[in-house]
Amino acid sequence: MRKGNVHLGRAGHPPSDASHVDPAPAHAPSPAPGYPDAASPAPVYLDAASAAPLHPVAREALLASLDDGWADPAKLYTQARQARQLLDAATEAAAAVIGVRPDELRFTCGGAQACEHAVAGLLRGRRRAGDLFVHSAVEHSAVLLAAQRHVTAGGRAEPVPVDRLGRVDLDAFTAAVGQSGVAAAALMSANHEVGTVQPVAAAARACAERGVPLLVDAAQSLGRMPVPEGWSVLVASARKWGGPAGVGLLAVRTGTRFDAELSGTVPVPLAVAAAASLRAAVDESAALDARLRPLVDRIRRVVATSVPDVEVVGDPTDRLPNLVTFSCLYVDGEALLHALNRRGFAVSSGSSCTSSTWDPSHVLVAMGVLSHGNVRVSLHRDTRESDVDRFLAELPGIVADLRQEAGVTAL
C-alpha cells in the first residue's frame, strides 16, 4: 500500500515527513481583493456536492507522487515502472474500499467521463439484448447526456419518474426493466441536488431478476455512506469526497457485458491522491456523518421556520448526511446566490437563471417542486457549526431584502 513516500494508508497517520507543509484550512482561502464584502467574516464554502475542499491526505499524496509518478505508467523503463507501481497501489486501495478486485476498477478523467463510459459501455456490450436504456429521471446530467446520445444514435431511453421527495418510483422502475429489449438500467445512490437516497438494493434485485445490468452513480455517497450493493457498474468522482478534480472511478464487475475502449490514462499523481483520500474519507465517514447530519437537520428545521414562504425539499431522513436544498418563493435564484456570496457564503442552485440554458434543474422539475429561488447547501469535513450558525442567522435577512427590492413582500 506504500510506495516511496506516497501515503495510501489510513487517515490520521500521515507519513512523518519533516518537509511536509501543513495545508491551509480549505474553508478559508484568501478572498479576492474587495470581494466578498470587506465587512463580511471569513468565507464559508458550502458547495461540497460540486467539489469538496481538497482533503489534507489528498494534498499530501498528490505532492509526494508528483515526484515519483510523473512518467507514463504504460512504458517499460524504470521511471514508468515506478509510476505503474504507484497506479497499481492506488487501484488496489480504491478497489478495496469499493469491494471489487483491482482488475475490475479503473480511474477515469473525472466523474462525468466515468458516467459516459459506463453508459456507452453497457449499451454497446448489451446491444444484442436490446436498445432500451432505463434510468431514473433525476440522474446526473452526464448520464442523461449519454442517454440522449444513445437516442440520437437510434436507441431508446426511458426515464422513470420520482415522487415529491425525489425518490424513484420503484414499481415503475421494476416494470420498466421488465420490458423486453432492455439493455441496461441506471439508478444513482443518492441525488446530487436534493440528497434523497435511492432504493438501489431493491432496484438491483429487480434488475437481477431480468438479467439487466445496473449502473449506480455513487458520486455523492462514496466516501460518505456505505457502498451500495447489487450493481454491475459503479461510477464516482474524486472531488466529491475531497480528492483532486479530474479523477473518476469506473468499476465494472466481472461477468458484466461491457464494451468500451478507454484510451489514455489518468495522471498517476491524481489517481494516487484520489485513492488515498477515498480511504481517509471512508475512515472518517462515521464520525463526519454524526457531526454533519444534525447540522443539516438544523438547517432544514430553522430555514423552514425563519424564512417565510420557503420549501425545504428532498427526503428529510433518508438522505445524504451533508446536503440540503430549499426554494424561496418569488426570489430570483441568481440574485440570491450573489447576495449570499457577498456575505461570504458559497452555495449552489438549481434555479434556471443560474444555468446556461435557462432550463430549471431537471431534478426539481421531476419532483414538481419550486425551482426558482433555489439554494443547495452541502457541508464537508471543514464545515464548522459556527459556519452554519452564521448562515442561518444571515439567510432570513438576505431573502427579506431581495423580496423587498422586488416588491413581493405581501404576496
Place this chain on the structure above:
Amino acid sequence: MTSTRTDGGCADDAPTGDVEILDCRGQRCPLPVIALARRLPHRPVGSVLRVLADDPAAANDIPAWCRMRDQEFLGSPADDSFDVRRRQ
C-alpha cells in the same frame, strides 16, 4: 427581459367565460409566478386565470406555486399556457 408586457396585467383578448389572461411571455421566472400571485386574489373565487409564460421554469413553478398556496392548477391547454382556478 424582452417582453412588451411586463406588468402582469390582463390582456384584452380574454376568451369566453370568466377566464382572464395574464400575459407573462418574455418574463423570466419568478416574474410569471409573482404576476400570478398578484393577480389571482383580485379575481373571484372559482374563476380561472390563464397565465401565458414561455420561461422554461413556468411549467414547473406555476403548478408548484398552486400546491404551496392551495390554489387549483387546471393544466396546460396549450404550449406556454397555464390555467389556474382560484380556490380560496
